[in-house]
Amino acid sequence: MARILILLAVVLGILWWLRGRGETRQVPPRGKDRPAARSEGRTNDGSADAMEPMVQCAQCGVHLPRSEALGWQGLHYCRRSHLPDHTEPGGTRS
Template identity: 35%
Template structure:
C-alpha cells in the first residue's frame, strides 16, 4: 500500500511537469500594441496598359501611356505608341 501511494505521487509530479512543458509560453507584455503596417492596408489595383493584368499600386511602374506590370511592357508600349 505504501508503494502504491509513492507511485501515485510520482505519477502526479510527472504529469504536472509534462503539462507545463507542453503549454506554449505566454507572449511578453508590451507597453502599447503594435501599430498596423501600411502593407496591411488595402491598396488600389491598377491595370497594366499593355497586357491588362491587375496589380497593386505599389508594384506598378509608371510610364507615358499609363501604368505597367514590368519594364518590358512599358518599353514595348511606348515604342509601339511612338511609331503610331
C-alpha cells in the first residue's frame, strides 16, 4: 500500500512540474530583440506604434478598425449584410 502512495506522489509531482514548466513557456521572452511597449504608445527605441482608430457598426454595435469597416452616409458597418437594404448590389428591392 505504501508503494502505491509513493508511486502516486511521484507521478503527481512530475505532472505538477511539467504543468508549471509548460505555463512558463507560453510567456514570450523579453530581451533586446523584443522591447516592452510603454504606456504612451511608444516602444523603447522611440518609434510610435501604428494605432488605427476603431469604429462601431451602426447595425450590431461591434467595434472594428476603420480600414475594415464599410462606410456609407457617415456611418460604419462591419459587413455588407448590415448595410441598409437599398444599398445591396444589383439594384433596389421591390
